[in-house]
Amino acid sequence: MKKILFLLIAGAFFLLISACNSSDSENTSKPESTDPLAPLEETAKVVIAEDGSASGAGFYIAKDKGYFEQYNIEVEFATFGNSDEMLPAVAAGEVDVAGGVSSASFFNSIAQGIDVRFIADKGHNNEGSSYFTFVVREDLKDELTEYEDVKGKKIAVSTKNAVDHYIYSEMLKHANVATDEVEFVLMSDFSNMMAAMGNKQVDLALQIEPLITQGENQAIHQRFHDATDYAPEAQIAMVLGSPKFLTERRDVAIRFMAAYLQGVRDYNDVFIKNIDDDGEVISIMANHTALKDEALWEEVGVTGLNPNGYIFEEDVEKQYQFYQENGAIQGDLNFDKIIDMSLVEEALKIIGTYEE
Known part of the structure; x- marks a missing residue:
């Protein structure tokens, strides 16, 4: 009789503990999100x-x-x-x-x-394939091979006193060429630069993609080195x-x-x-x-x-x-x-x- 009573008490105690654990599990199984980047409550x-x-x-x-x-x-x-x-x-x-x-x-x-x-x-700009870099006219690519070769050339740039002008200036410093030793040609439209290249009105241009690649494919110009040579950052x-x-x-x-x-x-x-x-x-x-x-x-x-x-x-x-x-x-x-x-x-x- 005592053994049966002990088993009944032990069983009841076990059920009570299980219920408490189950309740705790239910309360903690879905905690509120503490993610600081949780979705906003309202759009x-x-x-x-x-x-x-x-x-x-x-x-x-x-x-x-x-x-x-x-x-x-x-x-x-x-x-x-x-x-x-x-x-x-x-x-x-x-x-x-x-x-x-x-x-x-x-x-x-x-x-x-x-x-x-x-x-x-x-x-x-990315090293090796700059989105924004100088191109040289196709027929001059064998003549203009080094930076110092730009001396005496006509260079098209889209803006003055903007990042284009700044990169132009950095290139000339890298080439050790003074600003009065080249001709700065202000040409706001990049497509016009392509036409000017074709008509041999300019020798180099600070050009952007996809016109850089299109001009290469059409044998109008070629990349002239890489902008990260002189303006890496x-x-x-x-x-x-x-x-x-x-x-x-x-x-x-x-x-x-x-x-x-x-x-x-x-x-x-x-x-x-x-x-x-x-x-x-x-x-x-x-x-x-x-x-x-x-x-x-x-x-x-x-x-x-x-x-x-x-x-x-x-x-x-x-x-x-x-x-x-x-x-x-x-x-x-x-x-x-x-x-x-x-x-x-x-x-x-x-x-x-x-x-x-």
């Missing part, structure tokens, strides 16, 4: 000023592959005629994110009170952020940056590491940019995009000083305020560093 719209340039790759890929959507972010692309229209919209928070290309007028706008931040890389374009986006919508901004960098990393996997993705990234690029020929994407030099987001800060300041020395700058800039890598740094803590 947030982010407006991006983008004109279909190849340097917007991170935006396009993140959108089409669902990286923004995974954070419950909806992106909308807005197009502006020029930076004079775009920058005030960014400063006012009407546009959250945009792309900015270095120029004296760009820096002057900021110096005069247009409040924007440089928050990530959006374009630089030239910051051509930056991602700009609205101050309101960085402060009042910080939770959205961090998630946006994480998604953007995921898009850039897919881009680098395909174009830099040559990882096969069955053509998905190339298809996205062809869909969003003016270069619709997917086969040509296999040939062109592509825009450099840092998968860890950082810009070449020293080069941005160097370009500003170049414009200043040319007398094209009005007002001073506080680069410690303008360059803000905090979003990049916070996103990297979550998604980790990309191994080159």
